Structure formats: structure tokens, C-alpha cells
Amino acid sequence: xxxALAIAIALLALAAAAPAQMTAPAAPPAPAERDHDAFVxxxxxxxxxxxxxxxxxxVKTFESFARETMSLITGPRSxxxxxxxxxxxxxxxxxxxxxxxxIIYVKSRVIRAQIADTLEASIREQVEAMxxxxxTEMIGxxxxxxxxxxxxxxxxxPMLMDAKVVALLGRLDANLMTSARFVRMIETGLAARDHGLxxxxxxxxxxxxxxxSELWLTLDEFGAAPGIPDSELRRDxxxxxxxxxxxxxxxxxxxxxxxxxxIARLLPRVNEELYPAAAKLRWERRYFVMNNLTWVWxxxxxxxxxxxxxxxxxxRGARWLGLGMFVVAFFLHTVAVLLRWYVAGxxxxxNMFEAITTAAWFGGCFALLLEVxxxxxxxxxxxxxxxxxxxxxxxxxxHFLPLEISADINNTMPVLHDVWLYIHTNIIIFSYALIFIAxxxxxxxxxxxxxxALRGQxxxxxxxxRVGGAGSLIMSNPGGGSALDRxxxxxxxxxxxxxMIVLELAFILLWAGIVxxxxxxxxxxxxxxxxDPKEVFALNTFIIFLLLVHTRIQVRDKGLWTAxxxxxxxxxxxxxxxxxxxxxxxxxxxx
Numbered sequence: 001x002x003x004a005l006a007i008a009i010a011l012l013a014l015a016a017a018a019p020a021q022m023t024a025p026a027a028p029p030a031p032a033e034r035d036h037d038a039f040v041x042x043x044x045x046x047x048x049x050x051x052x053x054x055x056x057x058x059v060k061t062f063e064s065f066a067r068e069t070m071s072l073i074t075g076p077r078s079x080x081x082x083x084x085x086x087x088x089x090x091x092x093x094x095x096x097x098x099x100x101x102x103i104i105y106v107k108s109r110v111i112r113a114q115i116a117d118t119l120e121a122s123i124r125e126q127v128e129a130m131x132x133x134x135x136t137e138m139i140g141x142x143x144x145x146x147x148x149x150x151x152x153x154x155x156x157x158p159m160l161m162d163a164k165v166v167a168l169l170g171r172l173d174a175n176l177m178t179s180a181r182f183v184r185m186i187e188t189g190l191a192a193r194d195h196g197l198x199x200x201x202x203x204x205x206x207x208x209x210x211x212x213s214e215l216w217l218t219l220d221e222f223g224a225a226p227g228i229p230d231s232e233l234r235r236d237x238x239x240x241x242x243x244x245x246x247x248x249x250x251x252x253x254x255x256x257x258x259x260x261x262x263i264a265r266l267l268p269r270v271n272e273e274l275y276p277a278a279a280k281l282r283w284e285r286r287y288f289v290m291n292n293l294t295w296v297w298x299x300x301x302x303x304x305x306x307x308x309x310x311x312x313x314x315x316r317g318a319r320w321l322g323l324g325m326f327v328v329a330f331f332l333h334t335v336a337v338l339l340r341w342y343v344a345g346x347x348x349x350x351n352m353f354e355a356i357t358t359a360a361w362f363g364g365c366f367a368l369l370l371e372v373x374x375x376x377x378x379x380x381x382x383x384x385x386x387x388x389x390x391x392x393x394x395x396x397x398x399h400f401l402p403l404e405i406s407a408d409i410n411n412t413m414p415v416l417h418d419v420w421l422y423i424h425t426n427i428i429i430f431s432y433a434l435i436f437i438a439x440x441x442x443x444x445x446x447x448x449x450x451x452x453a454l455r456g457q458x459x460x461x462x463x464x465x466r467v468g469g470a471g472s473l474i475m476s477n478p479g480g481g482s483a484l485d486r487x488x489x490x491x492x493x494x495x496x497x498x499x500m501i502v503l504e505l506a507f508i509l510l511w512a513g514i515v516x517x518x519x520x521x522x523x524x525x526x527x528x529x530x531x532d533p534k535e536v537f538a539l540n541t542f543i544i545f546l547l548l549v550h551t552r553i554q555v556r557d558k559g560l561w562t563a564x565x566x567x568x569x570x571x572x573x574x575x576x577x578x579x580x581x582x583x584x585x586x587x588x589x590x591x
């Protein structure tokens with residue numbers, strides 16, 4: 001409460017310093033906006049986009065850095081369709097052009113509507129004063145901007161500093177459970193757009209001494225730092241930087257392009273041993289230009305169609321078409337995982353984006369292996385179908401929710417610098433992928449049972465694999481082949497057997513992951529178990545599958561209860577991965 005009150009007071013103080021009336025859009029500074037759009041269209045910052053920037057102990061491309069920074073300000077939107085690199089430099093060099101620009105992103109639609117309603121009420125109260133001091137056209141522009149804000153979520157700082165809006169944000173910030181974090185995001189955006197901060201964070205000059213632990217310098221610091229000996233390289237770099245800034249303000253795109261290319265050529269010469277390889281920087285840029293390859297979800301989605309046709313109608317051509325499309329999607333998924341591994345310099349499993357995409361990749365490996373081993377059994381295509389669905393959802397989430405599931409590559413937290421990261425984490429996320437795949441076959445089983453009941457057909461409680469799980473593959477029937485190859489085996493029994501095959505491995509991996517996590521926790525935190533929310537819900541998921549094992553032994557309708565508990569376990573797993581991560585803080589909040 002005290003912190004919320006302090007923030008509200010600070011915002012009110014800022015509002016008091018601003019004009020009492022809401023300002024209409026400011027007149028565009030020189031060069032005019034039309035000329036500036038033409039200037040932006042002529043820019044070619046490709047060489048500058050791949051220069052290295054030091055941030056939070058990691059070196060990344062300027063394009064990655066600019067995109068991460070602008071996401072704090074404009075969210076998933078782009079300002080006037082400009083690339084993040086252009087907007088970053090423009091904000092830094094021409095801050096006056098953005099004084100009244102609609103550039104601060106308000107993520108929550110509920111809060112967005114409340115702010116818009118507050119602004120419209122404030123406009124109505126001030127209409128008469130505005131008509132006396134300004135024109136009706138100005139009032140119309142304000143109303144149009146508020147309506148546009150409802151759609152895009154982008155608003156200017158002066159509008160956010162309206163006294164009534166400030167009071168509203170103060171009240172919302174006091175609600176820690178629902179709205180406070182969205183208010184903090186607005187505060188972060190307001191702070192991140194400061195041109196002085198943007199300039200101070202642009203650390204592109206490696207330390208001359210050669211020690212990676214030393215802080216990199218901005219081009220301004222490099223030109224003024226007293227400990228750096230004067231040299232032709234230093235004069236060339238600072239001269240090119242001054243030239244870029246001057247040409248940018250003058251709207252001279254050709255000079256900006258030449259200065260940016262010269263800076264990109266000169267920076268590695270400051271410390272060639274420490275500066276990252278040009279090839280790695282280029283690949284990082286390509287990785288993000290390709291949108292992290294999360295669009296591969298569409299290929300997985302397309303693969304689902306023929307795979308479903310084969311599972312339902314047993315069309316041989318549909319199977320090969322579906323598997324071919326699945327293999328293509330999985331290949332591109334593998335490229336994405338390996339490319340991120342190369343760019344990050346570590347195996348990708350340390351944040352939410354990496355956990356879900358790598359987990360889906362593990363599921364794809366498992367599905368392809370079993371599709372080869374079980375190609376002559378009725379289980380064929382079912383595992384590829386489950387894996388394609390899991391990978392589709394896993395890649396859709398960061399593709400459509402880039403703010404919630406950020407693809408930014410960051411350093412590994414200190415507590416994660418341990419070999420157990422690669423043991424415990426990979427085993428846990430692999431088990432989660434298998435749980436999701438098992439839930440797909442469980443849903444298909446319930447659909448099969450429901451359709452049979454509607455037609456007055458189906459075996460009811462007899463629709464389950466008689467051996468169950470991996471035993472369905474190991475044990476042979478009298479005529480040879482697996483237990484699922486019996487002449488009277490129904491489709492429901494095949495689906496139930498598939499669910500059990502996947503769940504048996506998931507059950508073992510989840511148990512092993514929890515035990516290994518306890519060992520790691522004892523090593524890192526001094527206790528094996530601390531009732532952390534993520535630990536508790538991982539245990540809850542395990543308990544559900546433990547109940548499944550015992551329930552399958554006791555109940556008559558084994559297939560039905562197996563499917564229901566498999567889906568329940570998947571729901572708890574997803575709750576652990578989604579709700580716990582985003583709403584409840586804990587020791588595992590980093591993934």
C-alpha cells in the first residue's frame with residue numbers, strides 16, 4: 001500500500017507539472033512528418049542492425065536489443081510501421097517528435113477501456129473551454145485518438161498524465177492481484193522511452209583492455225573517456241557517430257546509411273578478440289527476422305488433417321502425406337532449437353519460451369522414434385498426431401502472445417548454473433510434453449466412446465486395452481504380433497493402449513524429475529522441498545497419475561477413467577505451467 005501510494009503521488013506530481021488541460025497533437029517538428037516518412041523509407045540500417053550491444057551481461061545484436069527495448073514501450077505494436085531499430089534511434093535522436101506521440105502501450109483491455117472512458121469524460125468536461133481556446137477540429141482529433149487507443153492500446157504521455165487518468169492508475173496500482181502489474185508495465189514504458197536512458201543503454205564499444213567482465217562503452221563515452229588513448233580509430237568512430245546523429249536530424253538518409261555502415265565496420269577493430277563473430281551476429285538477426293520460426297505451428301496444423309484422416313479412415317496415402325508434413329515441420333522446429341542453442345551459447349531450456357518450445361521438440365523426437373518402431377501396429381500415426389497437436393499449441397502461444405512468452409535471449413540466472421539444469425529441467429519438460437500427447441489420445445477416446453453411445457454401439461466398459469500400456473507392445477498374442485494386433489481389437493482399445501503407453505513413460509519421467517529437482521534444491525537452496533507453488537503442482541500432477549494407476553486396477557470401465565484422469569493430469573500440468581508462472585511468484589518463476 002505504501003509503495004502504491006508513493007507511485008500515485010509521483011504520478012500526480014507529474015500531472016501537476018503538465019498543463020491542466022489535455023494537449024492536442026503537437027505540431028510536427030522539422031523535418032515535417034511527411035518528409036520524415038520519406039526519410040525512413042530511404043534508410044538502410046542493415047549493417048548497423050548486426051552490431052553487438054552489451055546488455056545485462058550478454059552481447060546481442062542491436063536489432064534484438066532495439067526490439068526488446070521497444071517492446072517495453074510499444075508492446076507488440078510498431079510505431080507508424082517503423083522497424084524497432086528506426087524507432088529506437090529516432091526516439092533517442094529526436095525526442096521532441098515523440099512528446100505527444102501515441103507510443104505507450106496499455107496491455108490490459110479492461111484498463112484500456114477504463115482509461116478511454118476517463119479521457120472521454122475529461123474531454124466532455126473541457127469541451128467549452130477547448131472551444132473558446134482552440135478549434136472544434138482539435139477536439140475531434142482528441143476523440144479520434146481516444147477511439148484509436150481503444151483498438152491499438154497506444155497512448156501518449158500527456159494523455160496518461162491527465163489528472164483523472166493519474167488518479168485512476170493510482171487506484172488500479174493498489175490492486176496487487178489483478179491490475180497492479182499492468183500499471184507497472186505503463187510505468188516501465190514511460191521510463192524506457194527517455195532519450196537519455198536510450199542513449200546510455202546503447203553500449204556498443206567493447207572494453208579496450210580486453211576483459212569481458214568490464215562494462216562496454218557507449219559511443220559518447222568512448223569519445224570522452226579519459227583513460228582511452230587518442231587514435232585514428234577513436235576519431236573515426238566518434239566522427240561517424242556525430243555524423244549519423246547530425247544527418248538523422250537533418251533527414252539526410254544517404255549520409256545516415258554511410259555513417260551507420262562505417263560504424264559497423266569500425267567497432268570490431270576496437271577489440272577484435274572480444275568482439276563476437278560476425279557470423280553469429282548475422283545468424284541471431286536471421287533467427288529473429290524469421291520470427292523465431294514460431295510460424296512452424298501452421299505446418300504442424302496442416303499435418304494434423306491427413307493424420308486425422310488416416311487415424312479415422314485408415315487411408316494409406318493420408319498417413320504418408322501426414323507423416324511427410326510432420327517431418328518437414330519437425331525439421332524446421334529442430335532448426336529453430338539448434339539455431340537458438342548456437343546464438344544463446346547454451347541449451348535452450350532456461351525461460352518460458354525455451355521450455356515450451358523445447359518440450360514440444362522432445363515430444364516430436366519421441367513420436368518419430370515410436371512411429372518407426374511401431375509402424376506395423378495399430379498405434380501408427382496416433383503418436384505423430386499427438387505430437388503435432390502439442391507442437392502446434394506450443395508454438396502458437398509465443399507466436400500470438402509475444403509479450404507474455406518473450407522470445408528474448410537472456411543470460412541464465414546464477415542459481416541455474418548447474419549440471420542439474422540439463423538433467424532435472426529437461427526430464428520435467430519432456431514428461432510434460434508426453435502428458436499433453438497422452439491427453440490427445442484420451443480426448444480421441446472420449447470422442448469415440450461418445451459417438452458410439454449416440455449410435456447405440458460400442459463396447460462401453462469393455463473398450464480398454466486388455467494388457468495396457470507398454471505391455472500391449474511387449475506381450476504377444478497367440479498368432480504373433482503385439483497384444484494390440486489381436487483380430488477383435490477395437491479402435492477404442494487402440495486409443496486406450498496408446499494413452500497408457502505414453503502415460504507410463506510420462507509417469508516415470510515425472511517421478512524422476514521431481515526427485516532430481518529435490519536433489520538440486522537441496523544442493524542449491526539447502527533443503528530438498530520447500531512447498532514452492534511449482535513444486536506443489538508438479539507433485540499434484542504426479543498424484544493424479546498415481547491415482548490413475550490404482551483406479552485402472554479397481555474400476556470396471558478402465559478406459560473411461562484412464563482418459564478422464566489423463567485429461568485431468570494435463571489440465572493440472574497446464575495450470576502449473578501457465579497460471580502458477582504468471583500469477584503466483586515463487587522460486588521457479590523464471591520458467
